[in-house]
Amino acid sequence: MNTARAFWLILTLLLTNPVWAYQSRIVAIPSAAMHKSFDATVVLPDAYGHGTDADRYPVxxxxxxxxxDYTDWSANTQIGRLADRYHVILVMPDGxxxxxxxxxxxxxxxxxxxxxxxEVVAYIDAHFRTIATRQARAITGLSMGGFGALRIALDRPDAFGxxxxxxxAVDPRACEDEPGINRVFGDPARHAAFWNSKAIVENAxxxxxxxxxxxxxCGVDDSLVASNRTLHERLVELGVPHDYAERPGGHTWEYWANSIQYQVLFxxxxxQHDAAESPAAHA
Structure with a gap:
């Protein structure tokens, strides 16, 4: 193979198969509330390693x-590539x-x-070069984690934009058969008020x-799609802006690996919108 042909072949491979150079780390994040530490996966975009203290990233x-656990997303998806593609820090705590x-x-x-x-948010802001504002923080999750992400965002609107x-699982009342759920929510009959107060569909x-x-x-074949539709309909009735989609698929990693690409883009x-709207952007 002559030199020119080899050059063009290498160039073609690079263009069609981009090099992902993100860094993945496991960190132990302490909890004063639970008196122990838990591991978390942190993925840093490639640019992070080449930047200065002035270069900061949304999370x-x-x-x-x-x-x-904290390894699920990285073990079952190519989540790290999204850190490079969108120049964000990804944090996967253990819940x-x-x-x-x-x-x-x-x-x-x-x-x-x-x-x-x-506690996780405070640790990440203290140990990594983040943009430590609500406008530069997002939280999402799958299944139980989807419930958790919305619950945490609702309870901490000053932390997550x-x-x-x-x-x-936006209505845990429909998940009473889930192993272990009564241990944390309490008996559904005796603690009905608490179950109702935590249901996302009741907090629209x-x-x-x-x-x-x-x-x-949510996937159209997912058993949780009905409660997601209910939440969507209530948000529409209230005039709350939101992005909602149902796609082919069920409660599977195939579905979640596809979905997370849309969500990180969102x-x-x-x-970017919040950065453009900030006072500093117009100074």
């Missing part, structure tokens, strides 16, 4: 589902197998909403005043 928090990302009234040892929504849910009105960039999707667009 997308990705929550795993029931029975999962316990069946925590539902709430501060449990039934189990005082389970305080995962405080951990993920407050964007939120999403993928195949989210809060999104009216939260001003959160919102994206929700968040990246939200970050």
């Amino acid at each position: 997308v928090y990705l929550l795993h589902g029931s029975g999962g 316990g197998h069946e925590s539902w990302y709430i501060d449990s009234p039934a189990d005082p040892r389970s305080r995962y909403e405080t951990y993920v929504g407050t 964007a939120a999403g849910s993928i195949s989210g 009105r809060i999104f009216e005043r939260a001003h959160i960039a919102l994206t929700i999707d 968040f990246a667009t939200s970050f």
Whole structure:
């Protein structure tokens, strides 16, 4: 093969197969609320390693589902590529197998909403070059993590400017048979008020005043699609701006790996919009 032909072949391969140079790290993030540390996966875009202290990045928090852990997203998807593509930091904390990302009234040892929504965010801002504002933070997750992401965003509107849910269990009252859910929510009969208060479908009105960039999707073959449609319909009735989609697929990693690409694009667009609208952008 002559030199010119080899050059063009290499160039073609580079253009059709981009080099992804993101960095993936495992960090231990302490929880004062639960008196222990939990591992988390942090993915940094390639540019992060070449930047200065002045170069800072928005952050997308990705929550795993029931029975999962902090390795799920990176093990089952090509999530790291999105860090490079959209120049964002991705954080995948450990939310316990069946925590539902709430501060449990039934189990005082389970305080995962405080951990993920407050302690993890504070740790990431302290140890990485983030843009530490609500306009540069997003949170999403799948299934139990979809519920958790919306719950945390609703309860902490000053922390997150964007939120999403993928195949989210937005009405935990329809998940009473889920193993372990009663341990954190309490008995559904005796603690019905708490279950009702935490259901995202019952909190749609809060999104009216939260001003959160919102994206929700679910597979048409997913058993959770009905509750997601209900949430969507209530948001429409209230006039709450949001992105909603139903796509072919069920409660599977094939669906989630596809969906997360749309959601991170949504968040990246939200970050750019908020940056353009900030006073500094017009100074």
